[in-house]
Amino acid sequence: MTYDKFSDQMLIDAFVSGDKKCIEVLIERYKGKVYSYILLNVKNPTVADDIFQDTFLKVMSSLRSRSYSEEGKFLPWVMRIAHNLVIDYFRNDKNNGMTSSDENEYVLNSSSLTDSTIEDKIVDEQILTDVKKLLEYLPPEQKEVIMLRHYGGMSFKEIADVTNVSINTALGRMRYAIMNLRRIVDEKKIILTR
Numbered sequence: 057m058t059y060d061k062f063s064d065q066m067l068i069d070a071f072v073s074g075d076k077k078c079i080e081v082l083i084e085r086y087k088g089k090v091y092s093y094i095l096l097n098v099k100n101p102t103v104a105d106d107i108f109q110d111t112f113l114k115v116m117s118s119l120r121s122r123s124y125s126e127e128g129k130f131l132p133w134v135m136r137i138a139h140n141l142v143i144d145y146f147r148n149d150k151n152n153g154m155t156s157s158d159e160n161e162y163v164l165n166s167s168s169l170t171d172s173t174i175e176d177k178i179v180d181e182q183i184l185t186d187v188k189k190l191l192e193y194l195p196p197e198q199k200e201v202i203m204l205r206h207y208g209g210m211s212f213k214e215i216a217d218v219t220n221v222s223i224n225t226a227l228g229r230m231r232y233a234i235m236n237l238r239r240i241v242d243e244k245k246i247i248l249t250r
Contacts, residue, residue, distance in 0.1 A: 064130040072119055079119070083112055086131055090138050093208040097142045107145060111138045132217035135210070139218055193240050198233035201226055 059067060059081040071078040090111060095104040114137050118124050124133065191199045197219075204210045204218065215226045 068119060068124065068130065071116075072122065079112075079116055082115075082130070086134060089131065089208050089210065090134055093135060093204060094138055094142060096203050096207050098145060103145065107138065107141045110141055114141075129217060131210075132214045135204075135208070135214065135218040136220075190237055190240055194233055194236055198229050198236065201229040202233050202237075205230060 059078060062070070062078070062081070064082065064085075067078040067082050071082070087108070091104060091108050094107045094111070095101060098104050098107065111134065115124075115134055124130075191202060194202070200219065201215055204215045205212070210218070212223050212226045212230070216223045219226065221229075
């Protein structure tokens with residue numbers, strides 16, 4: 057049986073009814089967006105793997121207990137779980153006085169780097185590293201909307217759902233983030249093109 061044509065809700069219903077393959081299809085369907093979001097926040101592949109697994113363990117537990125009721129909003133619901141686990145990680149990390157490792161490892165996992173020449177890859181890697189550094193200058197809510205939109209591939213509706221704000225607020229945060237990034241690039245005289 058092929059599950060690729062099943063909607064999220066059909067897969068959820070089948071999983072709750074005992075078809076374990078359906079959760080694998082859901083994980084496969086959204087792993088890129090969820091994992092990228094986690095990794096871009098925690099900046100450590102090992103920690104990101106753990107949080108990713110914890111996210112889908114919570115998803116499975118909630119589905120089994122039939123506490124999921126947001127029909128048509130599966131991805132935003134999963135992203136909200138991942139977001140909360142990332143926040144929990146930072147709370148615990150802060151309390152333990154630990155720091156995360158290499159902040160640029162995510163660049164090596166970027167699918168956008170796979171179809172170009174070696175030189176293009178090096179330039180793209182440097183641009184992504186520079187942009188990632190620039191994001192650190194933004195207020196947290198502006199940084200978050202850029203990461204969800206451009207690195208997580210989420211729509212503004214999904215971003216609004218995940219961050220519990222209106223679409224207009226999400227759009228406004230993106231607008232101000234872009235304005236602030238342009239200002240920072242101008243002030244620091246950074247060139248981000250090839």
